[in-house]
Amino acid sequence: MRTLVFIPAWNEQASIREVIADVRESLPEADILVVDDGSTDATTATARKSGVLVATLPFNQGLGAALQTGYLHALREGYDCCAHLDADGQHPATEVARLLAEVVADRADLVIGSRYSDPDAEAAADDYRPTFSRRIGIGVFRFFLTLATRQRFTDTTSGMRAANRRVMALFSAHYSPDFAEIESLQLAVREGLRVEEVPVRMLERTGGSSFLTPLRSAFFIFKGVVVLLVGQFRPKHAEPER
Amino acid sequence: MSALPLAASDPTTVHLTAQTRILAAILAIAFMFLILELIRRDRLQERYSVIWFVAGLGMLAGAAFPGLLELVADAMGVRDTNVALFSIVLFFLLGLALNFSVIMSRQAAQITRLAQERALEKAREQANGSAPRRDSERSLESEKQSL
Numbered sequence: 001m002r003t004l005v006f007i008p009a010w011n012e013q014a015s016i017r018e019v020i021a022d023v024r025e026s027l028p029e030a031d032i033l034v035v036d037d038g039s040t041d042a043t044t045a046t047a048r049k050s051g052v053l054v055a056t057l058p059f060n061q062g063l064g065a066a067l068q069t070g071y072l073h074a075l076r077e078g079y080d081c082c083a084h085l086d087a088d089g090q091h092p093a094t095e096v097a098r099l100l101a102e103v104v105a106d107r108a109d110l111v112i113g114s115r116y117s118d119p120d121a122e123a124a125a126d127d128y129r130p131t132f133s134r135r136i137g138i139g140v141f142r143f144f145l146t147l148a149t150r151q152r153f154t155d156t157t158s159g160m161r162a163a164n165r166r167v168m169a170l171f172s173a174h175y176s177p178d179f180a181e182i183e184s185l186q187l188a189v190r191e192g193l194r195v196e197e198v199p200v201r202m203l204e205r206t207g208g209s210s211f212l213t214p215l216r217s218a219f220f221i222f223k224g225v226v227v228l229l230v231g232q233f234r235p236k237h238a239e240p241e242r
Numbered sequence: 243m244s245a246l247p248l249a250a251s252d253p254t255t256v257h258l259t260a261q262t263r264i265l266a267a268i269l270a271i272a273f274m275f276l277i278l279e280l281i282r283r284d285r286l287q288e289r290y291s292v293i294w295f296v297a298g299l300g301m302l303a304g305a306a307f308p309g310l311l312e313l314v315a316d317a318m319g320v321r322d323t324n325v326a327l328f329s330i331v332l333f334f335l336l337g338l339a340l341n342f343s344v345i346m347s348r349q350a351a352q353i354t355r356l357a358q359e360r361a362l363e364k365a366r367e368q369a370n371g372s373a374p375r376r377d378s379e380r381s382l383e384s385e386k387q388s389l
Contacts (some may be wrong), residue, residue, distance in 0.1 A: 033365065053369055055361035061354050069358040073365065 064180030088091030113160035270301035
């Protein structure tokens, strides 16, 4: 069972080294690929120094394009399963290993690491406290995605996922460059893939800062809802190859 | 934008003036020359020029045969030929802008894929640079090198 763990990174020189070390420790068998999404800092150099493969996009293309690069690599290099996690240190690699276990056991095609699979535990969780605007966004996306897919999702924007080859084939062909997380879930469910959420523990960010200001959040939410609506009318694709 | 109904036979309809028609014809011809010149200098690809040529010819036809435009205005239920002209041009431009958005989206997707291919190619080069061994072994070696 060959496994690829890829890490999309955009200006994450401060945290990328620890993230790589963490993945190595928890998933010693896995190959690691860092996808540098056109960073202007030393992300590529830092990652290379850690001895992992780095795919450097020549200019910033957005998270979706970076993730798709990872899926494309996994598909072409014949990996059996793959996983990705954020480069800012929010995602402990031990949790990624749990997601991968679900895929390896063939209980799901795509597994999402959810910060709050139990909605009641949300407020009590000490690990992660979302801001007000974020909470609204989370609620809106949760509602619309559940409506669109008729499947319950709690952490719609989670960047911690594990997938098998069916997902690699689908995502390397179709992946929205600007609305990666939500649209991909909708797409996967529409294409009849088994998508599963697994509750995971997440940490505070160790480097960088969140890009979301209130205004941006509002626009992000609006865009997300439009994207979901349009996505409902997309034609279904042929069954992706296994 | 009311034009004097110089050539008006029916006082309730507003027609293009001779002045407007001459101006439109001159602009249309100048426009088509500009398109030709842009193609000649490789500033515009032929496949994107067709639509502009059609637009130029349309302008010329409208100027030469005002009856055509009046026919259209009549069909639209518009009394003022100028208003008909404006709405036609407006919708034409709207369609064209949409067409460009479609082309832009396609090209954005192509650029993204190109960037991804290049990135993966660089990663492969990196992989071939060091011996094709397990990831963890490679890391040990490069860590030694960096020390």
